[in-house]
Amino acid sequence: MFNLPQSTFGRRSFLRFSALSVATGSFLMNPISKAVAQAVKEIEPFYWNACVINCGQRCPQRCFVKGGQVIRVETDNTAGDACDHRQIRACLRGRALRQRLYSPDRLKYPMKRVGERGEGKFERITWDEAIKTVADNLKRTVEKYGNESVYWQYCSGQQSLVNSRRAWWRLLNLMGGYLKYYGSYSTAQIGAAMPYTYGGRPGSDMSEIGNAKLYVTFGGNTLVTRGSGGGKGYQLECAKEKGHPKSIMIDPMYNDTVAAGMDQWIPIRPGTDAALVEAIAYELIKNNWVDQDFLDKYCVGYDEKTLPASAAKGSDYKSHILGKGKDGIAKTPEWAAKITGIPVETIVQLAKEMGTTKPCFVSQGWGPQRQANGEETARAIAMLPILLGQVGLPGTNPGDAEGNSSLPAVYLPIGKNPVKATIPVFMWTDAIVRGKDMTDITDGMRGVKKLDHDIKMIVNSGGNTTINQHSDSNATDKILRDTSKCEFIVVCDNMMTPTCRYADILLPDVLGPETDDIACQGGSNGGRLPCCRCTRLSNLSGIRRPRTKSAA
Numbered sequence: 001m002f003n004l005p006q007s008t009f010g011r012r013s014f015l016r017f018s019a020l021s022v023a024t025g026s027f028l029m030n031p032i033s034k035a036v037a038q039a040v041k042e043i044e045p046f047y048w049n050a051c052v053i054n055c056g057q058r059c060p061q062r063c064f065v066k067g068g069q070v071i072r073v074e075t076d077n078t079a080g081d082a083c084d085h086r087q088i089r090a091c092l093r094g095r096a097l098r099q100r101l102y103s104p105d106r107l108k109y110p111m112k113r114v115g116e117r118g119e120g121k122f123e124r125i126t127w128d129e130a131i132k133t134v135a136d137n138l139k140r141t142v143e144k145y146g147n148e149s150v151y152w153q154y155c156s157g158q159q160s161l162v163n164s165r166r167a168w169w170r171l172l173n174l175m176g177g178y179l180k181y182y183g184s185y186s187t188a189q190i191g192a193a194m195p196y197t198y199g200g201r202p203g204s205d206m207s208e209i210g211n212a213k214l215y216v217t218f219g220g221n222t223l224v225t226r227g228s229g230g231g232k233g234y235q236l237e238c239a240k241e242k243g244h245p246k247s248i249m250i251d252p253m254y255n256d257t258v259a260a261g262m263d264q265w266i267p268i269r270p271g272t273d274a275a276l277v278e279a280i281a282y283e284l285i286k287n288n289w290v291d292q293d294f295l296d297k298y299c300v301g302y303d304e305k306t307l308p309a310s311a312a313k314g315s316d317y318k319s320h321i322l323g324k325g326k327d328g329i330a331k332t333p334e335w336a337a338k339i340t341g342i343p344v345e346t347i348v349q350l351a352k353e354m355g356t357t358k359p360c361f362v363s364q365g366w367g368p369q370r371q372a373n374g375e376e377t378a379r380a381i382a383m384l385p386i387l388l389g390q391v392g393l394p395g396t397n398p399g400d401a402e403g404n405s406s407l408p409a410v411y412l413p414i415g416k417n418p419v420k421a422t423i424p425v426f427m428w429t430d431a432i433v434r435g436k437d438m439t440d441i442t443d444g445m446r447g448v449k450k451l452d453h454d455i456k457m458i459v460n461s462g463g464n465t466t467i468n469q470h471s472d473s474n475a476t477d478k479i480l481r482d483t484s485k486c487e488f489i490v491v492c493d494n495m496m497t498p499t500c501r502y503a504d505i506l507l508p509d510v511l512g513p514e515t516d517d518i519a520c521q522g523g524s525n526g527g528r529l530p531c532c533r534c535t536r537l538s539n540l541s542g543i544r545r546p547r548t549k550s551a552a
Helices: 011-024 030-041 097-101 127-145 164-174 188-198 206-211 232-243 273-286 292-298 317-322 333-340 344-356 374-388 425-437 465-469 473-481 540-544
Strands: 046-050 060-066 069-075 111-113 122-124 150-152 180-182 214-218 246-250 264-266 360-364 422-424 457-461 488-493 505-508
Touching (some): 127 457, 333 344, 344 374, 360 374, 422 425, 465 473
Parallel strands (some): 180 422, 246 264, 457 488
């Protein structure tokens, strides 16, 4: 036998070598060759895959295949054997791919509704019937009501370069366009609020925490929301190892990020972050810990001398905090303690640490803004780095969620949408019931002064928003069940979600790994991108014709 190092000639390599030798008649005897040949058949090839769950991290996966089936999914555990890269370890959600691939809830055939809408009763139909029904209803709706009455539903499911949503956009644009939305269910309020504060949405990379001496975050539970080796959870741990800044989490829950090593957890009554911020601001102003030079040079409305002439006297921020504004209430720690549930001494100490420690990195998750008037919470938190002058410097952040690095890509072209009307993402149920009454002033319409039509048709692909994410499910259910309002709903998805139950025509979609595609770069990797081989979707539907995938 050959005496080869195990690191370069393992069991699988030996079996392949043995099989080749048998084929050429130069190595083993016939009885052994049969055993070797059988062992070679049982070798489990694997395909590289990129997870496209909408957390945005695009972690690589190793999908092992046997007999045309994925038998297990492993994370990246190959650092150093194929290319010089760190391991990007997928989380349990990503590694649950096999369960999703073979889930009994998978949709496999086109179906049409046979019961009441929302009842979830369907029967299988042919693709020809499904396509004709969708085409006929799209044509009828456009001819009868106009293109504004066709609404593309918000979705944030699987994301790649050539996916079903872009194909739908292309089709709808070729048909004359469709009603659009702006904003998102994830970040609608913070996305709208920050431009009013900064003119945009600036954000520092997570790695800047390593240059800070103090890290304070409001609801930034990154080890859960971005929890794998490819995202901000990993970035946070690396930054903390580098800089060892004191870290403080302000959150109603003792979350995983706190448990993993935050120095201090400050529990707060949900929805009261703005009151805490104003009490901190009171202490900063009282103790002269604000950066007055920064406020004078870059800010408008902090105090009376930078207040616009058109503004009412006493409407500046400083007067509001000190109780000299319209409400006459000083925003003291005692005042905030009753609202937030945080002890006075904790508020005072937090303000002192923030006012006397530089650099200070302040951020917020997306949770605080997900409430009524959440845009004011988002803007309130952003006031802390502004008061401290901790903006645009190493180890600082403007108070938004941490920034992202994107990877440019060329997507499936979709053409131009001729419809100018755009509604707020959360008001599509209003547009079904009273669309013709919605205006730019009363309902935030963009592109037009008012809508000309109610929504009469909804196209939903990969979005469980319709009933799962939207507010007041009972009211939404009632609206959707009334077929005289929204007359036709087509849903395209890979699982029987709650939204699918409201479809008139239900179309099966593929999962990301079943698509011969490139995974688009997500929004949470910061400056660290995965190695090139890990960005290719493996097209697991091709396992019936095995092939080796290389770099994208």
